[in-house]
Amino acid sequence: MDIENYIELVFNDYTLRTITLGTAILGAVTGMLGSFAVLRKQSLLGDAISHAALPGIAIAFLITGAKDTNTLLLGALVSGLVGTFWIRGIITKTHLKSDTALGLILSLFFGFGMLLLTFIQKQPNANQAGLDKYLFGQAATLVESDVWLMAVITGLCLCVLLLFWKEFKILLFDKNYAITLGFNTKTIDVLITSFIVLAIVLGLQTVGVVLMSAMLLAPAAAARQWTNSLATMVFLAALFGAFSGVFGTAISASQNNLSTGPVIVLVAAAFVFVSFIFSPTRGLLFKQIRYLKNRRDLALHKTLAFMYDIAVNHQNKSHPHEIRILNNFQGFSRGTLKSLEDKNYVNIQGTTWSLTEKGYDIALNLYNQQNKTNE
């Protein structure tokens, strides 16, 4: 299937359009909120919340006996919130560190959820088939009303974000200072956390309990690499998330038997991978290049400084000197001499070298800088 056909299909085919829109919106809202989770160093919180949502789904089914999506997600929301506040409670009331609290609640709720799921599967109720799709998600089950729900919540989230931007920022950066300014940090905290829980619950149907946290973290981690501004980071994370949804859906729709949720997560991971390597300021590639270049420049400058020390004692600064007197200097090599010549700092003639006018000036300035920083 070529790209043009596919794009046409996205606009005309109901199922594909719904799924593409749904995953794009989901990616945008989780990316946005994920930025806050990442900056608060609560990356694992998303994982804990999504796992904690599982028993809620099972209990909601047990109570109603029907597989209505909204009811099940409401159950997921309640148990996700309960899990979250238990985690907060454990952290504040006991000596346990947050990773312990998160891990504890995650496995406890997930285990209980799995127990309920197997119990439900043994029941004669024929309705129960397919409840386990919440484990890994099934984007194909998205219908238009689901997308509408996602859109409304995303819109709400955006409004809250814009309205309380300053409060969110100061809570994230310096909570204690925010308290002294008179802000009720608990309210801001509950607001952010509730929206994170809401976004995760929205994604359960599409991406599933197990992989949901990747939707929260991957776009945010990728976005952090490209910018030093919070606003840009949140925007980029939303963009990366939305594109992960669109591309992931496209890849899974154009191949047989590729489940959408995991593909979306893999696309998001590709964003992270590219960002980690190719970001101009924080990326590994350019960091390494800068590091090597810096070392080479320093080695060159040191050799040049050594030559200056020799040349400065001579009346004629371009007086030729034997190359072998440089052998006493450890940083010297044929290579550095060659690059100095290439830069037109020195002249090489046979077995002698001499500083050029330019080389002399550069070396002199190196000295001046050195003296300045010493002052």
Place this chain on the structure above:
Amino acid sequence: MKLTKHNEKAPASVGVLAVKVDDLTVAYNYKPVLWDIDLEIPEGVLMAIVGPNGAGKSTLIKSILGILKPIAGSVSIYGKPYEKQRSLVAYVPQKGSVDWDFPTTALDVVMMGTYGSLGWIKRPGQKEKKNALEALEKVGMLAFQKRQISQLSGGQQQRIFLARALVQDASIYFMDEPFQGVDASTEIAIINILKALRKAGKTVIVVHHDLQTVPEYFDWVTFLNVKKIATGPVKDIFNDDNLTKTYGINYKVSIQE
């Protein structure tokens, strides 16, 4: 703001009380970190809080500012409960208490000092930006306003924190180890700002580690080690006796005559 004019020669005149702490007791778990602290800080002093590690110096500031919830005790600022007087108080936290890799600029951090007077929802505008730039200039960091905060040195980060508090234009400043990990030039810059604040009639309370510089920098001092050991003018109470009581070993600092 009700600030009384001060005679420069006697800044520590006991007149108006800026801060009054009564029976303050704080515990994290079972053991109290602060026990029954009574403290009266007159207006216009530059006060050091000294004491060994774990004496509760930071805890005292945090409890006064409502960051920590004390078990007992009350704090009043200019005679009224602290909660009603927040706008008169500014706080400079320890530099290490925040993540300096946070995606934001120096100017943006200083702007946070205006958030308190703005209140909920309202965004900072031109006036706030102008104030922030002025504060950056006071700490000599105007050239770095657009710099990502992780690319600042420790001393520059401390100056940014100081500028953020200056923007608040408060009457009382609480600072948690502002001299920690800064170079000599920043230390001089900071102490000059602190002295300028005192000259303007402000009250400055500083958690301080370097005993040698207490007589040079401060005019008032509080010795703290879980309990309050002593508080008063440096020239009267900064002596070997109180140092020994506070630090538990036979302490000798030679105070320059």
